Amino acid sequence: MKAWTWERYGSPDVLEMRDIDPPLRKEGEVLVRVRAASVNPYDWRHLRADPQFIRLYAGLRRPKPGSILGADLAGVVEDAPAGSAFRPGDEVFGDVQLGAFAELVSAPQGRLAAKPHGLTFEEAAALPMAGQTAMKALETLRPGQHVLVNGAAGGIGTCAVQLAKAAGAVVTGVCGTRNADLVRSIGADRVVDYTRTDFTRSGERYDLIVDLVGNHSLRRFRRALAPRGTLALVGGLTGGGRLFGPLIQIVTGSLMTRFVRQNITPITWEPGAESLRRLAAHAEAGDIRPVIDQVFQFAEVPEAVRHVESRHARGKVVIGGIA
Structure with missing residues (x-):
């Protein structure tokens, strides 16, 4: 089968398409023929080992042999274990963390779910990581609350805006000038153009801030947060360095929550079948539709991958025509 592999850390230029042996389905796993995949910042960060702690599990000096990028996929089941909920021919989608940029992948059953009805393979592949992250970030949201999404035009941001609106929130999206109309079109009640206005200095306060950019300090975020509001940190905080920045974010947020009424929550989660099924239900109900750049x-x-790394993509970037 054909797959995109890499043997050293670096830019997208180090990726190579190769003919490799198809994966052997492990016990309890499902063999999927990939029809479409999507690209996440997760992919170029693994490619470049940025932040550097990625090397601790991906390979200290070089990536592990046979490494294949790609977390999100949609495809058709080729083989499944006895007693599985899946059968050959079933259309599925999921987040396999690594391996989706290939014609075939063997994935744990717990990382897959039935593809949402009414979505193409390309649309379904755009949802898993971004959609599940958005759902996690919005867990505390209640109808009528005011939520701000910082980075509203990106993959996670476009999901968060739609899901927050479907939940009955008053939604403010922060984005650049060229993306303002897009963010309004997917449900934002108000758009803040970050090139003109710094929302942390506007004097307005929000019940929930979902940060997907990491372009403000914790002090500035808290200034825009309601006294008992929640800050959901997905993008990381400014400062801290490439190696320790994410760790500082988690420790600082956890410690500060002990001493202030505001809730500082770093968003970390493991993808799973249950959250994928809830995401599929949202898609089938019309609460969310992938925005594909x-x-x-x-x-x-x-x-x-280079286009996603440029940080200019609107919504999701998808790989189609794989098999």
């Missing part, structure tokens, strides 16, 4: 072909994976 561009669909690249399988031969264009390096260009797709």
Whole structure:
């Protein structure tokens, strides 16, 4: 089968399409023929080992042999274990963490769910990581509350805006000038153009801030947060360095929550079948529809990763035509 592999850390130029042996289905896993995949910042960060603690599990000096990028996928089951909920021919989607930029992948059953009805393979592949992250960040949201999404035009941001609106919140999206109309079109009640206005200095306060950018300090975020509000940190805080920044974010947020009424919550989660099923239900109910910036072909994976790394993509970048 064909797959995109890499043997050293670096830019998308180090990716190579190779013919490799198909994966052997492990016990309890499902063999899926990949029809579409999507690109996340997760992918280029693994490619570059940025932050550097990625090397602790991906390979200290070089990535582990046979490493294949790609977390999100949608495809068709080729083989499944006896007693599985899946059968050959079933259409599925999921987050396999690594391995989706290939024609076949063997994935744990707990990382897959039935593909949402009414969505194409490309649309379904755009949802798993971004959609599950958005759901996790919005867990504390209640109808009528005011939520601000910082980075509203990105993959997670477009999901968060739609899900927050479907939950009955008053939604403010923060984005650049060129994306303002897009963010309004998916449900934002108000848009703040960060090139003109710093929301942390506006004097307005929000019940929930979902940060997907990490471009403000914790002190500035708290200034825009209601006295008992929640700050959901997905993008990381400014400062701290490439190695320790994410760790500082988690420790600082956890410690500060002990001493202030505001809730500082770093968003960390493990993808799972139950959250995928809830995400599929949202899609089928019309609460969320993937915003797709561009669909690249399988031969264009390096260009797709480079486009996501540029941080100019609106919504999700998808790889189509894989198998």
